[in-house]
Amino acid sequence: MRYGFRTDRGLKRQLNEDHCNVLVGYSGVPPCFVIADGMGGHKCGDVASKQAVDSVCKHLLIADWETSEISELLKNIIIDVNKELYQYSMLDESTQGMGTTLIITALKNNKLYIGHVGDSRVYLIRDNSIQKMTSDHSFIEELIKNGTITKDEAINHPKRNVITRAVGYEHDLQVDTYEIDVLENDEILVCTDGLTNMLSEEEILEIIINAENPQVACDTLIENANNKGGEDNITVIVGKI
Template structure:
């Protein structure tokens, strides 16, 4: 398993409210996982929310996962880990006024044998690169995505929409937050990319694909992507994790 992972606060933000985690990967069992969270809220509450999400999800998987699990059990663990994080962040936001209204996106990518499982809340994204093409796996939980789905605006118009950064679902945002699950088979040579919107708002898909295809070292690819995002303005925190399967 080839891995590249990095986070940067960007050029415009004083604090990095993104957080990520990459587990150890077992080549024998071909299993492992990575998580990205992009927090939001005043008084650095976003930083607190994203770290809580990463910690709680990681801990739940550590306590619950075993190599003998079925397809259904893995899906259940992913959902339960996100639900647990949601409850803890939501309760924390009610207990402390400084954390009122805090929340975080979360995307959890779990590799097991020949399957890729993704649990998703918010507008951080997962992509798969296969051959010379890059496909978005997840669908954003955002205001503009709803407008695109309803036909009110085009995807091109969404790029500069005033509500571009408004998300409709986040961990900690409500007592119960639905979690989307995506399952995909992967093939030798596939590359998985997960990232926060600090990357996708600054680079096009073709730019991202070009950098990854030009770098066999995925750590160098990730760092180059973040450098380009910053060179274009770095308007948000930027976090990228790439897995070469």
């Protein structure tokens, strides 16, 4: 697998509260992407996202990949990390209420497995088309699903950044998992909302399919998001199968 990744503070935020990591080439561990977006406006969003990514990677490196059901494995890792972060947050008033989005992807036996909490996203790019593979855990997504607002109305909605699930925020957590068949030359994009709030899916697709390699795709995505205003931290991982 070829891949690239990059995180950027953007133009409007003082801190970068996003974190990510890529595990590729580790013996016995399938290629894994991890991304987290600390809750903006809450305490210690940068701490939450960094701890989540670091802890997830430790779990991934020691996991039993041969006998485990992968979706269940990713789900249990996120649940364990949630408890770790929640217990840490309760130790001091300065960290109470911290939380983060979290996505883990693992590629094994021509399947992409996803564990997901929050409004960071996974996209599949195939045959010059792009498809969102995750469903946002957000106030806006619920309004769209029940027909209260349209997708076009959601773009500028004042509560478009309010998430309904976060790792570390509460002791108990519901985790969504996905299992997707993938093909040679498929591309995977994992990103925070700092990208998708700035660029349309059509703009993202055009950049990725025209990039000479995944790292160039990442760099160009962030450059274009900043050119559109860079209102939030921006983190992207692109992998080509």
